[in-house]
Amino acid sequence: MAARTHWLFGDQLGPRFTDPRHGGCDRGAPLLMIEARSVLRRRRFHRAKAHLVLSAMRHRAAELGDRVRYVRADTYRQGLRTALRSGDRLTVHAPTSRAALDFVTSLDGVDVLEPRGFLTSRADFATWAEGRGAQGLRMEDFYRWVRTSQGLLMDDGGPAGGTWNLDHDNREPPPRDHDRLPVPRPWQAKEDAIDEEVRHDLDRWERKGLVSFAGRDGPRRFPATRRQALAALRHFVDHRLPAFGSYEDAMLARDGVLAHSLLSSSLNLGLLDPAECVGRAELAWRSGNAPLNSAEGYIRQVAGWREFVWQLYWHFGPAYRDRNALGHHEPLPRWFLDLDADAVRARCLSTTLAQVRDTGWTHHIPRLMVLGSRALQDGWDPAAVTDWFHRCFVDGYDWVMLPNVLGMSQYADDGAMTSKPYTTGGAYIHRMSDLCDGCAYRPSDRTGDRACPYTTGYWAFLHRHRERFAHHPRMARTLHTLDRLDDLADVLAAAARRGAAPP
Structure with missing residues (x-):
């Protein structure tokens, strides 16, 4: 045959x-x-x-x-x-x-x-999910199951180092005496004749009006072949993984990549397999070339979050994409759709939007706490926000963005994926970055000419959904603080005045 x-x-x-x-x-x-x-x-x-x-x-x-x-x-x-x-x-x-x-x-x-490119099968996930009962589907539990079943970072039947989760070591703010993290720069692609042909075709199609693009053209930054992806993986593990863990949540205005791997697009194109990525990270720790918190932090991203998002995409079913628990229906403003960073005065948002405009990438914290938080606070339609992330990120695919954006970022699934809305005032951004330095706004101000749009927006968002979160176990303290604000009327008025204008 x-x-x-x-x-x-x-x-x-x-x-x-x-x-x-x-x-x-x-x-x-x-x-x-x-x-x-x-x-x-x-x-x-x-x-x-x-x-x-x-x-x-x-x-x-x-x-x-x-x-x-x-x-x-x-x-x-x-x-x-x-x-x-x-x-x-x-x-x-x-x-x-x-x-x-x-x-x-x-x-x-x-x-x-059967699908390939993932560590876990849909059948195995279904068996695990059926046993969760009232505990619900939480990434931490899933991650421990994957680690155990795959033998990842395990010693004598338990987690290496005696603990599953080293997040407490991986939330350091950036070093205040550096505007760039002192690590070697990421692997850099070199374009060739195929890239030249692609650029010519895209230019031609755009001139003819056949297609339209967002963002800027520029030198290709990410691997396009298996050989390039392996070189980028080796470079990350050998030179950047040691510093990754501590600063994985940090942000710097002049260093958008810090010590991140920039391998998500290679994984999602199928150029790399997740098993080889986590395997090399574990080997780096076991050979003494990377600290445990860095190896665990990277393995958590790949074997935890990436696998969890993939499985939830299928588990939640086709109706999941229509969820809109918070009733948010505002359209995305034109300045955001066009990646118009120059229209924005808030330095954190302008810097992040410029990085997306110029590269099609930024790491998970600017995605969640700057871009996603802006959308959540302003009540933008979660389906439109999800589509924007899908279109504008080099690693964006339907399975990636639907749970990550609609669920985790926009809380449109009413907590099916994550236990609380991920949004904060300017204080978090100030603590975890240098993005508030030289900004037109003050992170501590919620009213007045220099009121931070994230701080104002945070309290306005909580007020708008006060009844929904009144009995939420992780929101009670925050709502108690909201009730004590003596300038809440001014905060709400300031948020209303800005409307959809760029902050």
Whole structure:
């Protein structure tokens, strides 16, 4: 029997997706890749994201040579009609979005294989989730289960070092005497002829009005090949992981990357496998080249949060994306949609928005506590906020952003994913960054000309949802403080006056 053609999606670019072992594709299967322009028309993606995905796909096709047929088409259906003859059968590993999975399962002659690129299976997660009962689904419990079942950072049946969670060591503010963290800079990509071709095509499509992008074009910053991704992983583990843990929540105006790995896009494109990432981090600790808090912090991000988000995306079902527990319906303002950092006076938001505009990336704390917090405080529609994150980040995919943004950031699922809303006043940003230095606003002021929009917005948000959180166990103390504010009327008036204007 002839081997079935195996279809590779644009986030299935590593060797695991062509490995015939353990339920993979047929041995020696011819390969198919489809570059569908309709994907770029569907949303106004960040230019850097469009470039990275197309560059990675075309680089992979070049590596595979004659084994792959690379079809450039308007849609996936058109690409399939071009590539296949009547009666041909296809295999494909399950795509990472619900829409794409529905599409491939609707096609005749397509055999959908188990998904790859994750540490845990959906069946194993379902078994774990069924046993949670009243405890609910919390990442910390899931993370410990993954560590135990995978043998990650474990000694004698317990957590290495005697504790599961080293978050208390990983919340240091940035060093006050540095405007950059004193670590080697991240691995840097070098563009080639394929990148030049991609840039030419994107420019041409945009000139013709076929597509429209957000953000700025610039040198590709992230790996587009397996070889580059492995080099970036080695560089991170050898030179940056030791400093990662302590400062993983810190922010610096002139150093948006600090000691972060910048490997999320490589993982989400399938260029790296999570097992090799966490394995190398653990080995660095065991060999004495990285402290335990750094190794644990990175492993928590990959084996904890990334896996948890992937599983919740499927577990919560298709109706999850329509959740809007707080009743937020305000449209995203134009300055935010256009990444217009120059229109913003608040230094934390302007700096973060500029980094997204210029690179298509910023780390998890600016995403959550600057961008997401602004949206939550101002009552922006959570579906629109989720779509914005999906479009504007190089590592953004439906499965990534739906639980992370709609659930954790915007609390639209009423606590199904996380135990409380993640928003604060300016004091948190001031403590964890240098972003308040030289700002037009004061983090301690909630009224007046220099009132911090995050501080004003925080109290206005709590007042707006006072009844919902009145009996919330983690919000009682905060609401008690709200009740003691003698200038609450002025705070609410200030928030109303600003409206949707850039802060």
